[in-house]
Amino acid sequence: MREYDHFVECPGCGLKLHHRHLPLLENYKASGECYEKFSELSGYTISKQDLNFIHQHVIDTYAAQHSGNGMKPITTAFSLIGLYYAIEKGFNGRQVQRVHMLLSRKKYQWKEFEAPDKSAYALTVLDVLRQKPGESRDQMIRKWMMDVWESWEHQHDRVKEICQTLLK
Ligand SMILES: [Zn+2]
Numbered sequence: 001m002r003e004y005d006h007f008v009e010c011p012g013c014g015l016k017l018h019h020r021h022l023p024l025l026e027n028y029k030a031s032g033e034c035y036e037k038f039s040e041l042s043g044y045t046i047s048k049q050d051l052n053f054i055h056q057h058v059i060d061t062y063a064a065q066h067s068g069n070g071m072k073p074i075t076t077a078f079s080l081i082g083l084y085y086a087i088e089k090g091f092n093g094r095q096v097q098r099v100h101m102l103l104s105r106k107k108y109q110w111k112e113f114e115a116p117d118k119s120a121y122a123l124t125v126l127d128v129l130r131q132k133p134g135e136s137r138d139q140m141i142r143k144w145m146m147d148v149w150e151s152w153e154h155q156h157d158r159v160k161e162i163c164q165t166l167l168k
Pocket of ligand 1: 010011012013014015030031034035066124
């Protein structure tokens, strides 16, 4: 068996993990192996039960980084809008959740967002999991969010416009 047969590369973030022949995710451009790491991180952020609800940022970051493969445009849009408010406006997860709630009441024709190539990303969910739970892991979540948001730079103006239109 050749070396590269042992690994599967995630089509969304480019993360290489041991190939366990898990099926590709539906509605996420993600390998099953990568999605498992996301589930592991979700377990951690949910169990924190923090007032700032950092879990929301993890959901948005992962969704934006794995947009495609049947993901609805509204899902991609909500994730990018979540990152926009978190990074550019300093909203915490709880506040972002409220933005999503307000948005979900609006009628809007969501169109496809063209995602960056996976090579644009410097960080993945695994970089976050490699950090010790607590302060250092939460800081890495922040870095991961920034990296994903920066990688979507070609859509920043569009995201801002949508927010200005729908949330004025
Ligand atoms: Zn991935």
